[in-house]
Amino acid sequence: IRSWAHEYVMSRQIPYSRREHHAKIWSFLWDEDILLQVKSYIREHKWDISPQMLMIQMNEIILPGLGFAPSPTIHINTARNYLKELGYTYAKVKKGIYIDGHEREGVVVYRKIFLEQMSKFEHRMPIFSGDNLDEITWPDSNIQPLILVTHDECIFSAYDGSRSLWIPDGEQPLRKKGNGRSIHVSEFLTDVCGRLALPDEMQVSDDFPREACVIMHPGKNNDGWWKADDLISQVIERAIPIFEARFPGCQALFAFDNASSHATFSPDALIAKNMNLN
Known part of the structure; x- marks a missing residue:
């Protein structure tokens, strides 16, 4: 507290919080050189980027190229967090309007008719059993x-x-x-x-x-x-x-x-x- 008070007296500015900036949770994205190369790579692969691709690029190209020795590596979960931090979201590509008609009244009625008809054939169809359903029991001779x-x-x-x-x-x-x-x-x-x-x-x-x-x-x-x-x-x-x-x-x-x-x-x-x- 004394050091914060002294810094405020000398600079008349509130000290910048170092919370979550401990060495154990340091992020490579805080390094400007790494951040620039990561952003450049993501721009080149804007529509096909994935955590796997970013992890490989950082571990094999970016970090060794900037002289990190021995070269550290990141996990795929870290790469996924980096993408989220840079404004990316894993989502479905939307194209037009999709309407699910599986529960329409006419479909449900016909489905019941179909199942009733199929049940009439079951006694003539082979039955599959076993852990892998590879054992076949055929109807009577x-x-x-x-x-x-x-x-x-x-x-x-x-x-x-x-x-x-x-x-x-x-x-x-x-x-x-x-x-x-x-x-x-x-x-x-x-x-x-x-x-x-x-x-x-x-x-x-x-x-x-x-x-x-x-x-x-x-x-x-x-x-x-x-x-x-x-x-x-x-x-x-x-x-x-x-x-x-x-x-x-x-x-x-x-x-x-x-x-x-x-x-x-x-x-x-x-x-x-x-x-x-x-």
Whole structure:
């Protein structure tokens, strides 16, 4: 207290508090040279910075480059605190408005109908047990086994990007318009073997497909667009033949998403755009 009083008498200024500036909790960001290099590195990686990247940069580049010997290191938790101190927050990238429709009245009603229908097939389906669910119990010999085959469809785009990033407070990354080059994957899965495909040891003719998966590059200037006709061809020419070869004596129960791309008219349906109205 005497030293504080003496300092005030001599300088007429209230002494600056040294609280939390003890040597045990000294921060590298208090060093101006380190702070400048850290800020410069973060600016270069504004939209892809992460605590892991900052930790590696400080431990391998910044601190050794400034002559710290033996070079100290920081933990990833420290790097995370540094990002927060410099105004970064780990948050989801917002793009438009998302509305969750899983609890809509019509969806709930249909879900109950679907579950009731699926319960009728349970006695014909295999049962999985064991710690890793790798033990399969098949139905009785007088019951034809029924295997659920689900359609798994996904599209991967070049501009998808990460859903969550370390971003500056109050800012959002401006991503490129459109999706960029895309890859569309149409796959079939079963709980018995995973991907619907033939095992390597199974010998078939050269023109027989070995997997049900179909990959295309959608777009006007690429492979076109995935339509219901493409899905039907995949089921008839790939999924069913592979299933019958892989699971002889079994029956498949195919499950598809209720997507608009899966809807189609019969070949002889009256469609206005295909009719001659003149």
